[in-house]
Amino acid sequence: MPPSATTTTAWLDDRRAEALAAYEAAPVPTWRRSGFWTTSLRKLALDALETRRYEPSDELPAVLADALGDDEYGALVVQRGASTVHVEVSPELAEHGVIVSSLERAAQEHPELVQEAYMRRLSHAEGKFAAAAAAFWTGGAFVHVPKDVRLDKPIQTAYVIDEGGVAQYAHTLAVVGEHAECSIREYCLGTPIEGQALHAGAFELYAGAGSNVKLAHFHDWGPGEVYDISTKRVEVARDAHVGWVPVHLGGRLIKQQLDLITAEPGSDMRHTGLYFTEGDEHLDLFTTDKHEAGHTTGDTVWKGALTGDSRASYEGLIHIVPNAQESHTYLQTHQMLLSQKAKGDAIPSLIVETDSVSASHGGTVGELDEEQIFYMTSRGIPRSEAVRVLVEGYFEEVVQRLEDPGLEALVRQRIAQKLLAAQDQVNEFIGERA
Amino acid sequence: MSLEIQNLHVRIEEREILHGVDLKVEKGQTHALMGPNGSGKSTLANTIMGNPNYEVTEGRIVFNGEDMTEADPEDRAQAGLFLAFQYPATVPGVSVANFLRLAVNSRREQPMKVKDFGKMLREQVDLLKIDPSFVSRYLNEGFSGGEKKRAEILQLAMLKPQIAVLDETDSGLDIDALRVVSDGVNALSGPDMGSLIITHYTRILNYVRPDFVHIMLDGRVVREGGAELADELEDKGYDFVRAEVEAAAHAS
Numbered sequence: 001m002p003p004s005a006t007t008t009t010a011w012l013d014d015r016r017a018e019a020l021a022a023y024e025a026a027p028v029p030t031w032r033r034s035g036f037w038t039t040s041l042r043k044l045a046l047d048a049l050e051t052r053r054y055e056p057s058d059e060l061p062a063v064l065a066d067a068l069g070d071d072e073y074g075a076l077v078v079q080r081g082a083s084t085v086h087v088e089v090s091p092e093l094a095e096h097g098v099i100v101s102s103l104e105r106a107a108q109e110h111p112e113l114v115q116e117a118y119m120r121r122l123s124h125a126e127g128k129f130a131a132a133a134a135a136f137w138t139g140g141a142f143v144h145v146p147k148d149v150r151l152d153k154p155i156q157t158a159y160v161i162d163e164g165g166v167a168q169y170a171h172t173l174a175v176v177g178e179h180a181e182c183s184i185r186e187y188c189l190g191t192p193i194e195g196q197a198l199h200a201g202a203f204e205l206y207a208g209a210g211s212n213v214k215l216a217h218f219h220d221w222g223p224g225e226v227y228d229i230s231t232k233r234v235e236v237a238r239d240a241h242v243g244w245v246p247v248h249l250g251g252r253l254i255k256q257q258l259d260l261i262t263a264e265p266g267s268d269m270r271h272t273g274l275y276f277t278e279g280d281e282h283l284d285l286f287t288t289d290k291h292e293a294g295h296t297t298g299d300t301v302w303k304g305a306l307t308g309d310s311r312a313s314y315e316g317l318i319h320i321v322p323n324a325q326e327s328h329t330y331l332q333t334h335q336m337l338l339s340q341k342a343k344g345d346a347i348p349s350l351i352v353e354t355d356s357v358s359a360s361h362g363g364t365v366g367e368l369d370e371e372q373i374f375y376m377t378s379r380g381i382p383r384s385e386a387v388r389v390l391v392e393g394y395f396e397e398v399v400q401r402l403e404d405p406g407l408e409a410l411v412r413q414r415i416a417q418k419l420l421a422a423q424d425q426v427n428e429f430i431g432e433r434a
Numbered sequence: 435m436s437l438e439i440q441n442l443h444v445r446i447e448e449r450e451i452l453h454g455v456d457l458k459v460e461k462g463q464t465h466a467l468m469g470p471n472g473s474g475k476s477t478l479a480n481t482i483m484g485n486p487n488y489e490v491t492e493g494r495i496v497f498n499g500e501d502m503t504e505a506d507p508e509d510r511a512q513a514g515l516f517l518a519f520q521y522p523a524t525v526p527g528v529s530v531a532n533f534l535r536l537a538v539n540s541r542r543e544q545p546m547k548v549k550d551f552g553k554m555l556r557e558q559v560d561l562l563k564i565d566p567s568f569v570s571r572y573l574n575e576g577f578s579g580g581e582k583k584r585a586e587i588l589q590l591a592m593l594k595p596q597i598a599v600l601d602e603t604d605s606g607l608d609i610d611a612l613r614v615v616s617d618g619v620n621a622l623s624g625p626d627m628g629s630l631i632i633t634h635y636t637r638i639l640n641y642v643r644p645d646f647v648h649i650m651l652d653g654r655v656v657r658e659g660g661a662e663l664a665d666e667l668e669d670k671g672y673d674f675v676r677a678e679v680e681a682a683a684h685a686s
Contacts, residue, residue, distance in 0.1 A: 370486070375523035378483045379537035379589065380511035389536060393527025393572075 009107050011115055019124035019134035026128035031255065031284060037313050037345060039255050039284040044227050049167035049198050051082040051138065060086060061160045063189045067218065071406035074153035075100035077141045080160045081168055084139040096149045103140025103171055113144055117175045121233045121261065122202055129200045129229040129255075136169040137202070143184060147177035147208070154183040154214075154404070161226055164195025170230075174205040176213050178237075183214040185407065188228065190221035190250070201230035209238040209264070216244075216402055220414065221251035223279065233259045236296075239266035245402050248275035248283060249414045259288040262296035262327075271300040272401040274411075276418050277310035277342070284313050291320040291327040291357075298329035303398050305391060306335070306342035307422035315347045318361060322353045331361040336368065336394060338426045368430060384427050388419050435461035435498055437482070437515065437597045437628070443492035444474075444481045451477040453653040454493065461596055461628045466639055466664060468632075469650035470672045475632045476520060478650075479601040483517040484510050497597070512541045516595035518586040520602040525573040530585060531555060533573045534592050541593075558591040562618050580611035587618040598622075599630045604638035616641030636668040649675055 028046065031039040060068070061080055068076075074093045077100060078086035084102035093100065099110060107114045124134040141157040159170050174184055188199060199221070207213045221228060228251050236242045246258055260269045269289070277283050289298045298318070306312050316331045335346040348361035368390055376386035395415055402408050419426070437459045444452040451474050459465050469475050481488045482495060484507035495503045502510055525533060534555060539545040546554075559566055564584055574582055583603050590598055603615055619642050623629060631642060639647075639661070647663040648655045651672070656679045657663060667675065 369523065372523045372525060374483075374485050374507060375519065376525070376533075376536075377507035378485075378511055378517055378519075379533075379593065380508050380540035381536050382508050382540065383506070385536065385540075389528055389533075390525070393525060396527030 009111055012107055012118070015119065016135050019131045022124045023128060023131035023135050026131055029127050033313070033315070035345065036343070037284075039253070039282065041227070041253070044198065044253070045196060046198070049165055049196065051136065051169065052163065052166045054080045054083045054085050056083070056085050058086070061162055063162060063191050063222070064158050064160055064187060067187055067189055067220075067410060068156070069406050069410065072153050073156050074098075074151055075155045076158070077102060077156075078158045078160065079139040079141070079168070079170065080162065081166050082138045090153070093151065096151070097146045098149060098151065098155075099142065099144040100155055101142050103142045103173055104138060106142035110142075110144070113175065114142060114173065117173055117204070117206055119202075119204065120206065121235055122204055122231060126231060130202065130231055133169050133171060133200045133202045133230075137171040138169065140171040140173070143172070143174040145176045145180045145182045148179050149177065150181040151183070154185050156185045156187065158187040158189065159199060159201065160189050161197045161199060161221065162191040162193065164193040164197055164224065167198045167200070170199060170201035172203045176205070176207050176211045178208040179210040180208065181212045183404070185216045185218065185404075188217070188219040188221065190224055190226045192222050193224035193226070196225045196227065199226060199228045199230065201228070203230065203232035205234045205242070207234065207236050207240045207242045209240060211237070211240045213240070213242045214403065215242060216404065216407060217246040218249075218407065218410070219247065219251060219254070220249040223250065225252045227252060228254045228256065231257045233261070234269075235261045235263050236267040236269050238264035241268045243270045243401070243403070244272070245398070246273045247411055248273070248285070249411070249418070251281060251283070253282045255284045257286045257288075259290060260298065261290045261292055262298060263292045265293050265295040267293065267296045269298050270401070271298070272398050273302040274395055274398040275304040275312060275314070276395075276415055277304070277306050277308075277312045278418055278422055279308045279310060281308070281310040283311070285315070287314075287316045289316070289318045289329055289331060291324045291329065294323065294325040294327060296324065296327045300329070300331040301398065302333045302346070303395060304335045304344065304346070305338055305394070306344050307338045307418065307426060309341045311342070312344040314345070315349065316361070317349045317351065318359050319351045320354055320357050320359055325354050325356040327357045327359070329359050333363040334394075335365045336391065337366070338368070338391070338422065339429050373430070383430070384423060387426055387430055388416070391419055392416065435596050435628070437630075438496040439478070439482070439493070440496065441493035442478070442481065442490065442495065444477055444488050444490055446477070446488055450491070451653050452481070455653070455655055457630075457648060457655060459597055459628045459630050462625045463628045463646065464623055464642060464644045465628070465630045465646045465648065466633060466644035467630055467648045467650060468634070468636070468664065468667060471634065473650045474653040475650055476601055479517055479599050479632055482599055483507055483515065508540065511593075514596035516590055516593055516598040518590055518598065518600040518603045520605065522574050522582050522586055524575050526575050528573055529570050530573050530588070531569040534569075534589065537589065538592055555592065558588060561621060562588055562591060563614060564588060579606040580608065583607060583611060583615055587615055591618060591622055594622075595627065597628045597630070599632065601632045602634065603631070604633055604635065612638065613641065636664050639664045651676055651679060
């Protein structure tokens with residue numbers, strides 16, 4: 001696949017060429033961990049997929065329009081397949097000097113800004129799909145919020161796959177200037193496609209000194225056979241705060257690495273994720289809470305639930321490098337099994353290479369608490385409703401951390417739909433144990 | 435209107451805890467079931483409410499003439515039984531108000547209007563002198579012992595059962611909390627509600643005067659009487675009752 005013909009920037013062509021070489025040299029990976037866990041791509045017919053172009057449109061893809069609802073937003077960049085099909089930026093944002101566009105266009109119009117940050121924390125050497133994304137991305141999204149600018153309305157980026165046979169290579173680059181404040185939401189959405197599709201994505205956010213960024217990723221590739229192999233990395237500079245909420249609500253096979261780096265003294269982050277797998281879905285998440293400087297703080301909470309025959313694995317690493325004294329961080333991960341056949345694990349781990357830090361973690365993998373169910377049914381609430389309310393309540397802590405009523409409502413609605421779809425097997429599972 | 439326990443034998447896993455308990459609580463009556471730790475009081479309370487961990491091997495639980503021995507907990511609750519738990523479960527992510535709305539609506543054909551429910555909740559909150567912000571907290575999450583018991587009494591007040599079983603609702607309470615709980619029980623007691631107050635101590639009986647007192651030892655009801663039995667127990671203690679029961683057993 002050739003790089004986009006519209007990209008004329010030589011430095012970027014060089015980077016793509018390097019990535020292409022890495023892509024060609026790298027084998028298709030299989031991820032294994034001790035225990036039962038393997039993520040394999042043997043069912044993905046990679047060679048049968050193609051990048052597909054679409055014409056720009058004023059109308060949003062239906063699946064995105066549904067997800068966005070009526071919430072007001074400051075800007076929106078939409079990529080369908082390989083093409084940027086829709087860009088909106090409010091005049092208010094433009095007045096503040098905020099740039100929101102496709103990354104392709106930004107590379108031409110703002111080459112210095114792009115070049116300065118592009119893949120500063122990502123590398124094409126991180127495996128075949130990281131190399132593929134770096135070599136083949138088209139469209140993409142670029143967000144630049146200048147120093148001291150404070151935005152009320154969110155900036156939104158979206159990747160949509162609504163046809164089978166598509167390979168989508170994505171790259172979002174977001175740079176938030178010193179003391180700026182903003183909210184960024186990225187949607188990864190799919191329709192019930194026939195056949196297979198691939199999303200190989202890269203996301204990078206650089207939160208400048210003293211900035212405050214609210215970041216959400218909403219993934220719902222739908223019931224189709226979508227494979228999502230992506231890396232997302234966030235760097236938090238001195239005295240900046242990033243609150244990041246990734247949500248995974250659908251996709252045949254998801255393999256993502258999500259890293260938060262508190263890079264300078266005073267960096268603070270809160271990382272809160274949720275996933276709910278069903279059917280034949282396979283989800284493999286690895287997150288890193290990396291402290292590269294002293295006096296940095298972190299707080300990570302991930303919660304998941306599994307129904308059907310689904311598989312979900314979450315591994316969360318806390319990594320505190322030498323000389324990052326006085327770092328304080330906590331990671332907890334919970335997973336709830338809701339069917340007999342679902343299998344999962346949730347593993348917190350720790351690498352601490354210095355002293356004078358506090359780093360702790362905790363994790364649970366379990367089923368619904370029979371004592372809680374008895375308590376609710378003893379009040380007259382039917383068992384199936386008790387189960388629904390308990391699962392919704394379990395996720396509520398995470399959902400509220402979105403701090404975004406529209407998105408919260410969307411996530412709650414999807415959780416309720418998934419529970420309803422799985423109601424019979426959940427009742428059977430819970431019933432059998434009683 | 436009555437709850438009748440007939441020759442109830444109950445076991446947990448392989449161990450029999452109750453060895454044939456008989457007890458009858460009618461609407462309008464206040465009963466106290468007293469006994470030392472491990473005598474089977476909580477087992478009885480949980481079995482009355484249908485806790486699936488407890489297995490009835492013999493005997494029956496009859497409520498308003500209907501055999502409820504095998505009924506699901508939600509059916510017992512909807513029929514008018516209530517258990518105030520000794521150790522209520524935490525329900526994260528679900529506020530006290532939302533939980534109550536679900537519970538109240540579970541026994542109605544049509545869900546209550548939000549406005550009407552709000553009014554009813556405010557009334558009960560006022561009556562029980564509970565801080566109104568309490569109802570927006572997640573049920574029992576981070577609650578103190580006293581707050582948990584108040585939440586149980588608030589549920590009792592909202593659900594208006596015919597027969598309420600209070601499992602050691604008085605334990606671990608300071609005097610103020612104990613007063614809130616006993617005021618609540620007194621306010622709710624009357625011709626429309628019968629109660630079975632399960633307690634280790636006689637302390638709550640200074641605030642809620644029982645019509646009948648039953649003493650339980652080793653999974654059996656060994657003495658029954660009126661309020662004076664509680665006074666006797668206060669003076670003499672459980673060891674005296676035990677000695678008496680053992681002496682009677684030797685004599686026969």
